[in-house]
Amino acid sequence: MSDHDHDHGHGDDGHGHHGGHGHGSPWIQHHYDDAQHQFDSGKLGIWFFLVQEVLFFSGLFVAYILYRYHHPEIYAYAHSYLDVKWGAINTAVLIISSLTAAWAVRCAQLAQRRGLIFCLAVTIACACGFLGIKYVEYSHKIHERILFGKKFDPCIASAGNHLLNKENYCPGVKTSVVWDAKTNKADRGCLDAPTGYDWDPALKGIQGKCVVNELTMSGTGANRKEVSRRPVEACAPSPDHGSGHGGGHGKQTYPCWTLEQNPHVCPKGPGAMVHYGDHTSRGSTVEIEVTCEAVPAPVEPKDALAPVDGKLERGEASFKKPVTPSKHDLKHEFQSGPPPEHTNMFFSIYFAMTGLHGLHVLFGIFVYIWLLVRAIKGHFTPDYFGPVDYAALYWHLVDLIWIFLFPLLYLIH
């Protein structure tokens, strides 16, 4: 690939390029007339490649549009599992990397070797940061089983608390409710409305005297026996609800229990839920036993707007002050219901789109490492900087695709 004496018959005027025929840089391949000819060819080639990339992604965008058109409720429901914060940070990270990618081209054109190396390095760092954040997001979703297809089995959240999923597996939480996968509903542990408590859906709280015990069991089937038991205290009211966001969550003692309503799990009434405050699974050896007393005689309706004095009686433990629901609350309200059928499709699309995009970012990192090595070796000159330019074009496209993905996936209303 060095300079050579062959004239391939284009002649000096073959393509109308000005400038000498002698190849200035050792990186000009012999079958091009001159540096400009090589650069132009490469540029056209990368543009065609980008067109190809757009069409490669287009299938996924079509799938997105189609499923969203047919199932808007899935998108409205499911996007709240995505964390806008991480998405926004990643958008910023990619935009910065696009800036440095473009800047690198300018540095190469101006023969600023140190600037070129710096810009390439920052681009690589941003790309790695992007993938790091994606790793955080993905691992959270894997942990919470917010995945595609049959692997979509999240812990249905209610007012910010974890409940349970169809396999009774939610790290850090154990409930008395047992999910029956065959009938696709909860079959044990849900409390029926007339017994033991007074449920007022409008108040989102439960009045009733209940005792909750944690039982350790051994054996299976008919041999299943209780080994030991311990009482579980009711959860103390969160200081958040009394005095705004002044308090922390640290005051909670674990384990503690609440009665919580989730129609997805217990359609008629609440189920008892024990929070452990950690992310350890207790497995099937631990069962929860709930005993509730009969509902006391009707009392005067409480003043819903009166301030909570912090001296709630037991059984009123999770009574929460009714507030005008904020947009944020409504979003969680959405989540506390059962997911619409085939919510998994949103995550199929989400993982397909972000996964393919992530692979492109990964590929871009390799390309930029290669460029960095060549820049350090001093290969790029104002006569020969094509690869930096082409890589930047590719990188802008990867960036642009993310700019579309971010609102389409994270910012749905």
Place this chain on the structure above:
Amino acid sequence: MSADLDNTVSYLEVKKGLGSWLYTLDHKRIGMMYLCGILFSLMLGGAFALLVRTELFSPGMTIVGQDWYNKFFTLHGAVMVFLVIIPGIPAALGNMVLPIQLGAPDVAFPKLNLASFYLWCSGAFLLLLATGLGGVDTGWTFYTPYSIETQTAVIPAVAGAFLLGFSSIFTGLNFLVTIHKFRPAHMGWFQMPLNLWALYATALMQVLATPVLGITLLLLFVERFMHIGIFDPTLGGDPVLFQHFFWFYSHPAVYIMIVPGMGVISEMITTFARKPIFGYRFIAYSSVALALFSFLVWGHHMFVSGQSRLANMVFSALTFSVGIPSAIKVFNWAATLYKGDIRLDTPMLYVLSFLILFTIGGLTGIFLAVLSIDVHLHDTYFVVAHFHYVMMGSTLVAFVGALHYWWPKLSGRMYPETIGRVCAWGVFIGFNLTFLPQFVMGSRGMPRRYWDYDPEYTLYHRISTVGAFILGVSLFVVVCYLAWSLKRGKKATKNPWGASTLEWEAPTPPTVFNFPEPPPEVEIYNYDDLVEVPNANEDGVTNWERRPAADKPATSSHH
């Protein structure tokens, strides 16, 4: 290929040894390697076809059971489509001829060209692996949801088709840039040989359509591994979306197959009629028009898949419009033959076969575009016969014809003419015997892809099977004598056919950078200044030489 190679020596002899081939960046050597792979695949796909036809010789079981039959027709389709017909003319012949027709030393990106070839090899390997792992029984279309459920080797087959798709994309990209950036100063767009127009239109489709196949197959691949559910109705996915995606590629793919065939036909027909091509601009534009229309008609594969009535009508109407550019080409070719000085050398026999077979294939396509008729003919042998007339009768015949046409230039040897002509007749007769009865069977309701059939179809199936063997033997002999001619054939001259395009000004075989001297400016499709010189070399092969410029007639008439 490094620049220090001696550009006065034939590309075949400039370096020796296996490594000089495997690492070569020379477009001609890469094209030759493609050609070997494609001809091998052609034999393999042909063998599967003959197994299918043998099984269908009699109703019920003839040689294999239903499972194997399903695998045979699937592998026949997948090998022929992805390994033979799509890369056949562009990647093998186009690769060898395109830069020389431009007077360029190579394609724009020689390394990418080699990478495309190795992608092709990897894809071919995976398809063969799928065959070795017990085959695939989905049909070459991989329709969901069956392709999600079947226990056969779908994963390697899909991965193979994915890689082959990218091989095709990179070849197309390379050709686009080469045609844009490597045309010599005197060659404007309308001074390009029509083969280059066809390759340009093909490359556009390769770059624009194939990525959609890529993402479709990738999703199917992920579906098989992780059950992502996008095409799986049990998870809420949409299997018909797969069909849309698949045909959004695979309909343009039909034109990726046929348009380069039309390109080489345009070259051969003017050469062997010794007459300027009639309607140059119409043929050029119609190639681009076909590329454009190809993206608008995919829905005609899905008339009975539950599309809306409106969509069906729109796709039907657009499908009719494809007939216009196709017919423009056929009329212009026919007009080129009119009052031409026609020589019936082997390539020309294939050209004439092409004209007949393509006309039949194209017109039966019009039948299928009619909504009411398609309901009856859908998934019958009528459809099978129709697309074989286009894909095999047209594209493959054009490919074999073009292979004979450029063989002297690229191998430096003549093929044996007499046996060549016999085989051309064998291909034509065998092909029609195979597929004409299938039109009849199909219109009488014989469904495609069935292992068994009613006895009333026996006669048609038997004629078809006999024809298939005539066809198979003819093509096999062609491959054999071409291989034989590499060593034993007569030495070829620079321009044995009296052709007018630039590649015939290069040495035979071309030197490593194609032209040791700057290529001359030639006026393509002008035969006035070409003079026949019989017995021009020691093997008695004819050559056509250009008269010196001073003797040129004052005018020429080709635009």
